[in-house]
Amino acid sequence: MADIHHLHPHDHDHEDGPPTYYQAMEIAVRELLIEKGIVTAADVRRAVEAMDARTPAQGARVVARAWTNPAFKARLMADGSAAVRELGIEVGPTRLVVLENTASLHNLVVCTLCSCYPRMVLGRPPDWYKSRAYRSRAVREPREVLREFGTIVEDRVEVRVHDSTADMRYLVLPERPAGTEGWSEEQLAALVTRDSMIGVALCHT
Amino acid sequence: MSAAALPVRFKPGARVRVRRADPPGHIRTPWYIRGQTGEIERVLGAFANPEELAYNRPGLPAQPLYRVRFRQQELWPDYAGASRDTLEVEIYQHWLEAG
Numbered sequence: 001m002a003d004i005h006h007l008h009p010h011d012h013d014h015e016d017g018p019p020t021y022y023q024a025m026e027i028a029v030r031e032l033l034i035e036k037g038i039v040t041a042a043d044v045r046r047a048v049e050a051m052d053a054r055t056p057a058q059g060a061r062v063v064a065r066a067w068t069n070p071a072f073k074a075r076l077m078a079d080g081s082a083a084v085r086e087l088g089i090e091v092g093p094t095r096l097v098v099l100e101n102t103a104s105l106h107n108l109v110v111c112t113l114c115s116c117y118p119r120m121v122l123g124r125p126p127d128w129y130k131s132r133a134y135r136s137r138a139v140r141e142p143r144e145v146l147r148e149f150g151t152i153v154e155d156r157v158e159v160r161v162h163d164s165t166a167d168m169r170y171l172v173l174p175e176r177p178a179g180t181e182g183w184s185e186e187q188l189a190a191l192v193t194r195d196s197m198i199g200v201a202l203c204h205t
Numbered sequence: 206m207s208a209a210a211l212p213v214r215f216k217p218g219a220r221v222r223v224r225r226a227d228p229p230g231h232i233r234t235p236w237y238i239r240g241q242t243g244e245i246e247r248v249l250g251a252f253a254n255p256e257e258l259a260y261n262r263p264g265l266p267a268q269p270l271y272r273v274r275f276r277q278q279e280l281w282p283d284y285a286g287a288s289r290d291t292l293e294v295e296i297y298q299h300w301l302e303a304g
Contacts, residue, residue: 095249112235112237113233113235139237139280139292140237140281140284141284141285141286142277142286142290143285143286143287143290144285155286155287156287157287158287158289158290158291159286159287159290159291160290160291160292160293161277161290161291161292161293162292162293162294163235163238163292163293163294163295164295165233165234165235165294165295165296166233166252166255166270166295166296166297167249167252167270167295168249168272168295
């Protein structure tokens with residue numbers, strides 16, 4: 001067998017050291033709920049599995065459909081939740097709002113209070129999205145943050161930051177790259193990255 | 206909206222000011238936006254008040270929720286980006302007054 005420490009010299013076991021306050025809290029609440037018969041261990045496992053099954057590929061399908069189907073795009077902009085349900089995507093209790101990037105507008109999504117994220121279409125947020133640095137700087141110096149992601153937005157383009165503080169979740173509809181006329185939805189979806197749907201990157205061929 | 210919702214006070218385009226208040230508890234109005242003036246971008250509907258839901262109370266009557274648009278240069282005096290840059294936040298009606 002390969003020596004795992006040789007392959008991943010910096011990958012320490014996460015469970016080394018005592019549990020944090022919130023880890024202890026999570027274990028205590030979960031065990032109580034199970035002991036009291038409110039949920040089963042299998043329910044918890046299924047919920048985690050369903051959470052992990054959602055990926056940015058779902059959002060990419062939504063974007064590619066919007067790029068190729070104007071009627072779908074109109075429905076998506078009017079009511080994001082209803083439109084993504086058409087694609088068989090489970091939306092949950094929050095509502096999806098879609099933000100369209102154009103030649104004169106670039107949208108960027110952040111949650112300064114915690115880590116609200118359109119999990120129904122993108123899955124779990126990246127670690128940087130939850131970091132204090134991103135959460136505090138995205139609202140205050142968005143162009144500098146974008147530059148650090150390698151995304152230069154010209155001054156003639158408005159940068160609009162969306163602080164996701166309450167019951168809405170936001171998905172950026174990136175601009176369709178030039179030179180993709182006639183591409184299939186599947187080909188287009190492959191161009192749509194997670195970061196482009198958060199607004200820290202653009203789509204490229 | 207349901208009968209348990211408060212009437213909508215502000216229309217799209219209305220100038221509004223976010224209350225400058227510091228109540229205890231679970232508040233969804235970010236600190237940096239309190240006391241700032243912006244414009245209603247859209248009315249999102251009525252939602253149970255999260256400040257009440259956090260304590261397992263019903264949060265009714267539901268509060269109209271708005272997306273409010275602010276100019277970045279008004280939020281941050283030293284804002285270094287373009288003057289056209291904006292920021293939008295969701296704010297519940299009880300945090301807003303006519304601006």
